[in-house]
Amino acid sequence: QQAPANQPVRIGFITDMSSLYADIDGPAGGEMVKWAVQDFGGKVLNRPIEVLTADHQNKADVASSKAREWIDNNGLSMLVSGTNSGTALAMAKVASEKKRPFFVIGAGSARLTNEDCTPYTVHYAYDTVALAKVAGTALVKAGNKRWFFLTADYAFGHSLEGDAANVVKANGGTVVGTVRHPLNASDFSSFLLQAQGSKADILALANAGGDFTNAMRAAREFGINKSMKVAGLLVFINEVHSLGLNNTEGLQLADSWYWDQDEASRKFAQRFFTQYKRMPSSLQAADYSAVTTYLKAVQAAGTTDADKVMAQIKKAPVNDFYTKGSVRADGRMIHDMSLFQVKGQKESTKPWDYYKLVTKVPGAQAFTSLAESKCALVKK
Amino acid sequence: MLGLVNGAFYAILSLGLAVIFGLLDIVNFAHGALYMMGAFVAWIALDSFGINYWLALIVAPLVVGAIGVLIERTMLRRLYGLDPLYGLLLTFGLALIFEGLFRERFGVSGQSYPVPDALSGATNLGFMILPNYRAWVVLASLVVCLGTWFLIERTRLGAYLRAGTENARLVQAFGVNVPRMVMLTYGAGCALAAFAGVLAAPIVQVTPLMGSNLIIVVFAVVVIGGMGSILGSVITGLGLGVVEGFTRVFYPEASNVVVFVIMAIVLMIRPAGLFGKEA
Amino acid sequence: MANDYILETQGLTKEFKGFVAVNEVDLQVRRGDIHALIGPNGAGKTTYFNLLTKFLQPTRGRILFKGEDITHEKPAQTARRGIVRSFQISAVFPHMTVLENVRAALQRGLGTSFHFWRAESSLHPLHERARELLVQVGLEDFADELTVNLPYGRKRALELATTMALEPELMLLDEPTQGMGHEDVGRVTQLIKKVSAGRTILMVEHNMNVVSSIADRITVLQRGAVIADGPYEEVSRNPQVIEAYMGSADTELQGAH
Amino acid sequence: MAANELLRIDNLHAWYGESHVLHGVNLVVNEGEVVSLLGRNGAGRTTTMRAIVGLTGRRTGSIRLRGQEAIGLPPHRIARLGVGYCPEERGIFASLSAQENLMLPPAVGSEGMSVAEIYEMFPNLKERANSPGTRLSGGEQQMLAVARILRTGARLLLLDEISEGLAPVIVQKLAETIRTLRAKGYTIVLVEQNFRFAAPLADRFYVMEHGRIVREFARDELLANTAIVHEYLGV
């Protein structure tokens, strides 16, 4: 893969642009990749940078064939994966086979840096284990000992629930009940009545997307958010926005980034807002950050050669508006995570003023430790 | 009891499907999308024009009904006399289009529609808390279902419609303006879907996907009830809602498939569905 | 004794929600006969046929075919036993050629109908027989025509050819000449006569010319019950039959068809 | 003559899909007349009737009902000009009871027969009134199909093979009915395979062959035309 000096450096971004996850990442995520390139000067090592984007429509086969095609036919240098773990895992396979740095942003499956880790994968923003751990640790420490889980009944929900429950127990809390609901259950009332009877401190929602929003609404309708705190284990700001503060007030959630967390973030967010009339999600911020990180590494390594760039990425710490952290040997990027609480209508003073920080959890505690990792790369 | 609310939605939606199928021989795959549009119209009406819930309950079915009329006039009309499967495929395509357009315009996380003031709050029934709004949903849907049933089974219009299903040309040759009747019927079926959508808006998040998540279950309901049987779809809708509600309490893992299991069993015992006429 | 009768029903009854369409019918069809079943509209003739071919389940009674009780068999089973009917309303495979229509009936005899790995040409040996049958009903010139394009009368003839292809021992014909022009009626009547050689035919027919010219025996049904049974001359003079079916003026009846 | 011309067809062509079935039919039916269309199977008689009520595919030419051009009208408008059509295949609706079938066609004229009269004429129908339409016997369905349009008050009746499948007694009754209708001033176009049924009823005959009218004669010319009838009908 000795690219001629004038060949552009091509960066590919594949995500769900049209379906379930199009809001939290989607086309705007692709735009962030382009911004990152622009802000970097549009060039690296004196070669122009090109961005390719594609919509995998949540189909793993589309994602992996697109990735393959780009790498083989377009000489792609690096690939960014947006949402959906199934597609990310499929692309990881391709990227490692073809030796291309592969940044995963939107997909949450911890398998990417455990069973299915590769030397070229960087899992950048978050994973579901971290979300569960952050929410679990922080909330139990704050005195919420009794937990009730409302879990989406499939692998994803189970692992969210399992990870959180482990943390809750490890920190001295108890799980007083669990109820599993099917995917796309539009009616949550019977589940919530069970939760209500449990007298728990925390109602933890181990689900995502439409299931989360509908559960949240029903929780409010049945007045559950008055008798217990509700914690969302995988929630993005777009969902809070669409539910509105009256439905979500008091909701506890973990995330890697919030637009209003500091000056640099606000600046980025403002720019996003002018274009999209909404605030960026943590994933969109991470898309920007990841590409910048990659470009810096290429610059520093003086080559696009994957192995050298990967070595550089794992060596140099990340420090930008998105986060401060570093990429570990298994590909996991370790950085601080935050627990937020959704503000009440009255507290919210400006558009999209939704979260207040409850606590920050240092990266070392938030993510699975290297010792626990199931990644073959770090197993001795 | 809780299942009744979902049952109420199943009932109205399957009723609309049954009306359209029973009378026009079209499996209206776009039904879920129309339901979704009903909810969105209500939301847009509130958000952009300040039209309140009660008015939306009338406006949205009208708007969506009009869209239905348009669909019938421009597209479905060309398919009469062909295999009804084409109607299914056409409406399937339409469903994709509608869903795509709304996704493009409103994103997937959707919007929330507030519960109308008059119906907010809840009544404590002693053994459980029943939000007032849910009680209203059940009531409203029952009234609508019974009204529709009466119209079709007990009036002359109904007879035209049923005859029109079998041999539209002949009924027309008797002097009935069948094309217009069919068009209005389709519109009415769509309006029913929209009505359900408005009813649902304050309960669930209004998202472009809300229809496609529901529609397959509703299909199963219609099959169990006996396709085209108006009464069958209403009773089965409510009944299944309750059964599903119970499964959620006692064996939640199965609540997703319980409807399909019931369907399989019913079909083995009564191939025409519970209320269907033997072919 | 029993072998004289190819078909026998004992107390055969069919009720529809309290309405008795076929009422305690004891009927015996002698082997080799052309046996006509007549009766006013709604007498239960088609229903009786439906019972024989298992399209309907009898409420009571027994059906014996060649002395064996077949009351509870499935439709396809009775067909394979050699009881085959033609429909009152024409039944053909519209988008197959005339020849293929006939072949469809012959094919079952080969026993290869589940053989999805065999070539279609394995059916070609049947063509010869199929053409013979078409010649018999006068359709030989239409062998390669698509069946939809045939006029009604010819479709009926085709249906007859298809039915004959099954080599039925007992053929049930429900109004075989309905909707045919006079020429066709004559031809089909002769045809029925011709194919009756070696088999038994039970037919429903309103055309008295046809009945009187070929039927060996006639049974008259009224309101589901047998009111007369015997040769044409005898039955046609039965006052009850005249009143219920043939109408007042016998001469005009002859003229009506 | 032109004054009481109820139906005039000029140069009527009709198609089913691609196949051209009628090749320029010309005929006239006067008010109060019974006209019979004769022809072999497939001659195009049914198609002529279907073309009149607008049930064929494409059609061209001219169909005038009481002087009004109907060729461009949709079927329901034609029916409302007072045309009642009894189709060859009967068109009984399975999902409607016999009674509902009977009551189905809307009135298009004011002098339709009453239900009581109809039940008197066809007692079977009364007995089976609540059965689903297609559960009636073949003959009962035929009666129902005829009865159905007698109720509507249509003054022009197009009857296609109505004696088909009926017991001789009923056929006689039908013949009487047609005479009565004629006496009441109805205009009837009769398509019959059963020439002996039509012969004594019709005032005039048209003979069709290959989608064209090839012959026309009045009842009193019948004897003189036996040869022709034989030739065209094989009677």
Add this chain to the structure above:
Amino acid sequence: MGKTHKVFGLAYLAVAVLALAAPFIGLYPIFLMKLLCFALFACAFNLLLGFTGLLSFGHAAFFGGAAYVTGWFIRSQGWTPEAGVLAGMVAAALLGALVGGIAIRRQGIYFAMVTLALAQMVFFVCLQAPFTGGEDGLQGVPRGALFGLLSLQSDLTLYYLVLAVVVGCFLGIMRIVNSPFGQVLKMIRENEPRAISLGYEVDRYKLLAFVLSAALSGLAGALKTLVMGFATLSDVHWSMSGEVILMSLLGGVGTFFGPVLGAGMVIALQNMLADKVGAWVTVIIGAIFVLCVLAFRKGIVGEWLAWRDRRVARTAKTGAANSETPGPGEHRVGVS
């Protein structure tokens, strides 16, 4: 008809040469394999819709079900690829017997909806069953070596293997349609009561057709797992059933080559739309559906055949060409 026969022979020859040479003219082996798998899937589906007259709205269950079974056997049980693929196919056939057994009792639209609902059940099972990996999918299925001997690691080797299997199946389907069994299917499609009265137990024929179609769909899914290395939920999702309908419809229901063409177009379109239009994909796919149903009911191949028939009819002046014959297939060419 001899001339058209020859034209078809030539066309098939051209396609065959193209297929053999494809990897060398810059086409992507993986993409081609995927295309072949879907072509097989569409043909299998069409066996049911086009040649039996049954619209199944649940074929994803067989495709995806087999994909998972194959993946699981190969990855977790260490089976060889051919054994894994066979297992997937058998599983699909059994599932087909089950679903078919229930659905066959109803006809037309009902049949479609029953299959849809039952397939939805399969989807939920796949979603919740532990071995499928839920929304992550069953990933990292190795290709292994055929019979433990011939390594399939090379895309090219696998390509020719898949090509051989798919072509074999294609010929198999042609044979099925033109077999005595196929004739019975045709009768059933044309006039079911009549077929019964001729002594055919139609339900058993339909069931066999259903099982054959399910098995071949399963084979397609199994091959896909082998090619791509994973099976995911989208393989069993009902939108996959919709896609295969679209393929058949677009190419031409009831023709042999139509579904192949349709599959090619849909897959190519998906791939193309992926980087061009973003959120508009569903809208475009939906619009194609609508367009097909309204304007190209016979599909591309079907319309072409109809056009050719019309032209032949016109030149022969037989006049009676019946344009409403649904999808006059090439299969009629060989008949007489």
